[in-house]
Amino acid sequence: MLKQSELNEVFYSSSIREIIDNENTIQETIKRIKLGDALIIRSVYSEKLLNQICNYLSNISRCSLPYYQKIEEGCANNHRVISWDPRSYTQSCFHQFSFFPWNQDVFNLFEKAKAVFQLRNLLSGQPANKFLGTKSEDGCIGRLSFHFYPCGLGAMNKHRDPVDSHQLTVPLMLMNKKGRDYFSGGGFAERSDGSKVYFDNLMEPGDILFLNARVPHGVDLIDPETKNPNFINNKGRWTTVFAVNKLHGNKNISNAIDLERSD
Numbered sequence: 058m059l060k061q062s063e064l065n066e067v068f069y070s071s072s073i074r075e076i077i078d079n080e081n082t083i084q085e086t087i088k089r090i091k092l093g094d095a096l097i098i099r100s101v102y103s104e105k106l107l108n109q110i111c112n113y114l115s116n117i118s119r120c121s122l123p124y125y126q127k128i129e130e131g132c133a134n135n136h137r138v139i140s141w142d143p144r145s146y147t148q149s150c151f152h153q154f155s156f157f158p159w160n161q162d163v164f165n166l167f168e169k170a171k172a173v174f175q176l177r178n179l180l181s182g183q184p185a186n187k188f189l190g191t192k193s194e195d196g197c198i199g200r201l202s203f204h205f206y207p208c209g210l211g212a213m214n215k216h217r218d219p220v221d222s223h224q225l226t227v228p229l230m231l232m233n234k235k236g237r238d239y240f241s242g243g244g245f246a247e248r249s250d251g252s253k254v255y256f257d258n259l260m261e262p263g264d265i266l267f268l269n270a271r272v273p274h275g276v277d278l279i280d281p282e283t284k285n286p287n288f289i290n291n292k293g294r295w296t297t298v299f300a301v302n303k304l305h306g307n308k309n310i311s312n313a314i315d316l317e318r319s320d
């Protein structure tokens with residue numbers, strides 16, 4: 058009997074709409090993801106748009122101070138540096154840029170991400186447009202989280218994310234390219250025999266991965282040989298996480314579990 062908590066097969070689709078518009082395909086996809094299969098949908102965003110977003114965020118990171126902000130009703134978009142912060146549930150090192158649906162932004166990001174969030178919701182048994190309004194629902198809100206993992210610094214411990222009423226899977230988009238923009242390390246998921254599947258090797262910029270949140274996954278250090286690594290030269294791995302997060306103080310949803318942390 059296959060355990061549902063490790064990666065099984067990876068399967069592919071070329072269209073989000075084809076899945077969203079077909080109830081049978083939704084149900085079949087839910088079944089497969091629950092069993093540990095991971096879905097990659099090809100070319101959801103154009104590389105041109107992704108480059109514009111990465112350049113914009115990179116400029117923001119050079120010209121404004123990062124800071125921590127609780128997720129609260131109506132909070133501001135913001136960016137922060139996470140460098141093995143012991144206060145985080147999952148230990149990691151990356152630069153995070155957060156956008157919320159109640160704020161307007163220069164790219165109209167939530168309109169562009171709508172179909173991805175809709176599929177995420179339908180796969181979780183939720184109404185398609187939940188968590189995307191100007192108010193939280195069930196103590197949760199959608200969040201677009203852009204992650205920059207600098208060469209020589211960026212990594213995230215292997216962990217499991219919670220599967221709960223708000224999510225079965227946390228869609229993740231690769232925004233640039235392994236083998237061109239960085240060369241080793243990157244995103245992985247674990248099979249039942251403990252081996253790692255580096256999904257960055259299977260994806261092009263603009264492809265989105267739908268992985269069961271419970272499957273152990275993480276990010277191996279990007280280009281460990283990098284000399285003078287830093288957060289501001291924009292060399293590294295960029296991803297987008299299509300998240301639904303609990304508001305600060307919501308105790309109904311469990312936290313991620315770091316599988317490598319010893320303390």
Ligand SMILES: [Fe+2]
Pocket residue numbers: 216217218227274
């Ligand atoms: Fe995760």
